[in-house]
Amino acid sequence: MIDWVLEPLQYGFMTRALLVTVVAAVTCALLSCWLVQIGWSLMGDAVSHAVLPGVAISYILGWPFAVGAFIFGAGAVALIGGVRATTKIKSDAAIGVVFTALFALGLVIISAVPSQVDLGHILFGNVLGVTDSDIAQVVVIGVVVVAVLVLKRRDFTLFAFDPSHANAIGISTKRLSVLMLGLLAMTVVVALQAVGIVLVVAMLITPGATAYLLTKRFDRMLVLSVVVTAAASVVGVYASYYLDVSTGGAVVLAQAIAFGVAYLFGARGGVVTALVRDRRAVTV
Amino acid sequence: MTESIISIRDLVVRYGTVQALADVSLELLPGRIIGVIGMNGSGKSSLFGAVMGTVRAAGGDIRLFGGDPARARKRNLVSYVPQSEAVDWDFPISVAEVVMTGRYGRLGLTRRPRAADRDAVARAIERVGLVDLADRQIGELSGGQRKRVFVARGIAQEATLMLLDEPFAGVDKGSEYTIIDLLRGLAAEGRGILISTHDLAGVPELCDEVILLKNRVLFHGAPEDALAAERLALAFGLEPR
Numbered sequence: 155m156i157d158w159v160l161e162p163l164q165y166g167f168m169t170r171a172l173l174v175t176v177v178a179a180v181t182c183a184l185l186s187c188w189l190v191q192i193g194w195s196l197m198g199d200a201v202s203h204a205v206l207p208g209v210a211i212s213y214i215l216g217w218p219f220a221v222g223a224f225i226f227g228a229g230a231v232a233l234i235g236g237v238r239a240t241t242k243i244k245s246d247a248a249i250g251v252v253f254t255a256l257f258a259l260g261l262v263i264i265s266a267v268p269s270q271v272d273l274g275h276i277l278f279g280n281v282l283g284v285t286d287s288d289i290a291q292v293v294v295i296g297v298v299v300v301a302v303l304v305l306k307r308r309d310f311t312l313f314a315f316d317p318s319h320a321n322a323i324g325i326s327t328k329r330l331s332v333l334m335l336g337l338l339a340m341t342v343v344v345a346l347q348a349v350g351i352v353l354v355v356a357m358l359i360t361p362g363a364t365a366y367l368l369t370k371r372f373d374r375m376l377v378l379s380v381v382v383t384a385a386a387s388v389v390g391v392y393a394s395y396y397l398d399v400s401t402g403g404a405v406v407l408a409q410a411i412a413f414g415v416a417y418l419f420g421a422r423g424g425v426v427t428a429l430v431r432d433r434r435a436v437t438v
Numbered sequence: 439m440t441e442s443i444i445s446i447r448d449l450v451v452r453y454g455t456v457q458a459l460a461d462v463s464l465e466l467l468p469g470r471i472i473g474v475i476g477m478n479g480s481g482k483s484s485l486f487g488a489v490m491g492t493v494r495a496a497g498g499d500i501r502l503f504g505g506d507p508a509r510a511r512k513r514n515l516v517s518y519v520p521q522s523e524a525v526d527w528d529f530p531i532s533v534a535e536v537v538m539t540g541r542y543g544r545l546g547l548t549r550r551p552r553a554a555d556r557d558a559v560a561r562a563i564e565r566v567g568l569v570d571l572a573d574r575q576i577g578e579l580s581g582g583q584r585k586r587v588f589v590a591r592g593i594a595q596e597a598t599l600m601l602l603d604e605p606f607a608g609v610d611k612g613s614e615y616t617i618i619d620l621l622r623g624l625a626a627e628g629r630g631i632l633i634s635t636h637d638l639a640g641v642p643e644l645c646d647e648v649i650l651l652k653n654r655v656l657f658h659g660a661p662e663d664a665l666a667a668e669r670l671a672l673a674f675g676l677e678p679r
Binding site (some may be wrong): 305307312 | 490491492508511512513514516517518520524525526529530531532535536539540542543547548549550575591595601
């Protein structure tokens with residue numbers, strides 16, 4: 155058993171993959187709890203796809219990938235906000251138009267500029283091939299995001315639960331939403347190294363949705379989200395090693411299985427839990 | 439002379455070309471409870487929004503405690519009890535945690551509560567009679583208990599102005615009297631309370647003054663006069679019988 159655990163760790167690419175995946179999992183798991191409660195899941199989808207041109211430009215110009223990705227992630231948020239504020243288009247339509255346009259721009263840039271940029275790696279992740287510079291960016295950004303989330307967690311929870319009260323006591327909900335969207339853009343930058351652009355949205359939604367089914371308290375939801383997601387991610391990385399399958403795919407699939415277990419047996423929303431409770435109530 | 443808690447002069451609110459409020463004026467004095475009665479679309483939400491600073495006034499003047507409303511909010515003087523539909527009752531948060539958010543304006547960067555804040559929360563919960571339910575998730579409460587959670591938040595906040603949106607919607611008759619007693623007691627200590635409602639439940643027992651609103655003030659006076667059939671009919675857009 156111990157050999158089974160240790161064997162992959164003798165390879166540098168595996169320890170790096172584990173490190174990047176766990177950092178991404180923890181960052182996403184925390185942010186995810188607020189995103190699903192505020193109702194910003196679709197925003198996560200949008201920002202993750204919109205960073206494609208930024209990543210492409212970064213590779214072409216030799217910038218750190220995080221710089222280009224953040225510029226386009228934040229730019230997408232600003233564009234969506236702008237379209238929503240100045241037209242009567244519904245919010246989901248505004249999001250859809252902006253992020254698909256930016257994603258398409260990314261595809262065009264990559265196809266137009268001959269380079270060693272591998273579209274497959276950007277879209278589906280290449281965590282086994284991360285460089286030291288990638289790792290440094292992921293760790294620094296991840297630590298910053300987690301620190302801000304933990305420090306401001308009570309404000310974010312109030313913002314998610316009752317923004318009108320926040321306004322009534324002079325806490326700016328506008329500032330909080332800008333801060334949260336900035337953190338979202340940074341988190342996407344971290345997560346896309348682990349699982350690629352297409353699956354980032356899973357990392358942003360599944361952990362919070364899973365934890366929501368497990369508890370009725372927000373603080374516990376945060377802890378459970380991080381623990382479950384980190385564990386599932388480690389399982390995913392090992393599974394990808396032994397089964398020789400896509401790492402990003404295995405990580406997201408492991409998280410989805412955790413969601414499935416919570417869906418069936420969770421203390422709050424579990425389908426089986428509810429059945430058992432009902433049966434007990436009848437027999438007692 | 440006592441200073442008005444709310445002082446509104448000739449308030450106008452527009453959305454595009456739609457006039458939501460025209461020439462609304464009101465004074466809320468300490469110790470008084472004013473009920474704003476109107477149908478959906480009568481401008482009640484716009485009036486509350488204007489006081490809360492979420493709706494921009496196109497004209498007129500709003501003062502809270504004799505000065506700038508934003509400053510009053512910063513000083514934790516304004517509390518708000520949302521209508522039931524506006525609350526996510528499945529949110530993973532307990533009664534005590536909701537009441538604690540009333541203290542946030544007094545807390546530092548991370549809103550970490552101190553002993554004094556925990557005391558204030560405990561006292562507020564006791565005052566509204568929810569001690570046994572303090573650790574419950576908010577969705578596990580009855581309609582009347584849910585309202586009292588948010589009133590307790592206003593008490594913990596030590597707010598002197600309380601705004602309540604539809605305080606009796608989804609509340610049974612027994613709880614209605616509990617809430618009326620509670621609010622009368624809070625007003626008697628010098629707070630000013632503004633409620634909005636689309637039906638008349640609790641209004642005569644609770645309010646000192648009533649405003650019938652239909653995008654402008656149709657009537658402002660004593661509850662018993664407001665409840666005269668023809669005035670109500672006018673406010674609700676019916677033909678007087």
